Amino acid sequence: MISTKARYALRVMTDLAGQEKNSYIPLKDIAIRQEISEKYLESILKTLVKGNILKGVRGKGGGYMLTRPPKDYTVGEIIELTEGSLAPVACLMPGARSCPRREKCATLPLWKKYGALTHDFFYNITLEDLINNNF
Amino acid sequence: MISTKARYALRVMTDLAGQEKNSYIPLKDIAIRQEISEKYLESILKTLVKGNILKGVRGKGGGYMLTRPPKDYTVGEIIELTEGSLAPVACLMPGARSCPRREKCATLPLWKKYGALTHDFFYNITLEDLINNNF
């Protein structure tokens, strides 16, 4: 299941996309609009800034801003950044140590197919699409 | 992510489908073939029996057997039985209390679409398809 971290991250991104272009929005404003605790939101925004998906500026007049136009973000990258990976099973996680049963596993092809499906779905929807319900 | 419970359940089902028809297979045999601890496997098989997708018979000569031909099981029902649900997010879980932000949530339609995609994928693959890699 997709955790709240990724879900909140997506909501924040759509929120910021809806604000005035080229202005910094303080965390507090986002927290109020999205009804998410400031402290928890902070940890999520930290991840987004580290991943270069958002820019943060300190001090008075500071806040957060998108680094690209909404059409240049995919939903997939936002989820993957916050969630770590969108692999459907542990054995397909990046860096998972190769399973000894890999060759004879009857279910591995299923998980691979589903993983590909999931990847395609989320990486073919942009933030703009998400806002416009265009998917 | 799909937990080991559902993953093991699927492996057990494919394993049983590959055994002699109309014979009861002891848990111990399955555990050895699938390299799963007997005790843990027990708890999974209990779920499958309760869900009527396996039949269990006690005593000497007993064991487990499929209740239907492999083509009459969907992968979806097996996952859902063991996993509880295949909802992608908490707010779409069966019996989740209605979210107050439901109307204005920018991401809910996305999760619904993804949930439908997931459901369709898994419910359109039978156990037979899984065995034959036919999906």
Add this chain to the structure above:
DNA sequence: CTATTTACCTATCATTTCAATAGGTTTATA
């Protein structure tokens, strides 16, 4: 009848993950 084989049942455990909170530090602006 008795020993054996098997499923079934209840409880417990250790570890990890998840969601959230707390309190402080740095940076920029007015």
Add this chain to the structure above:
DNA sequence: TATAAACCTATTGAAATGATAGGTAAATAG
């Protein structure tokens, strides 16, 4: 210099996960 803001590290409580332990009931074989 006061204030507003992001940034940083650590901690917490609760739940889920994966697994183990020990016993009970039923069926069969000898």
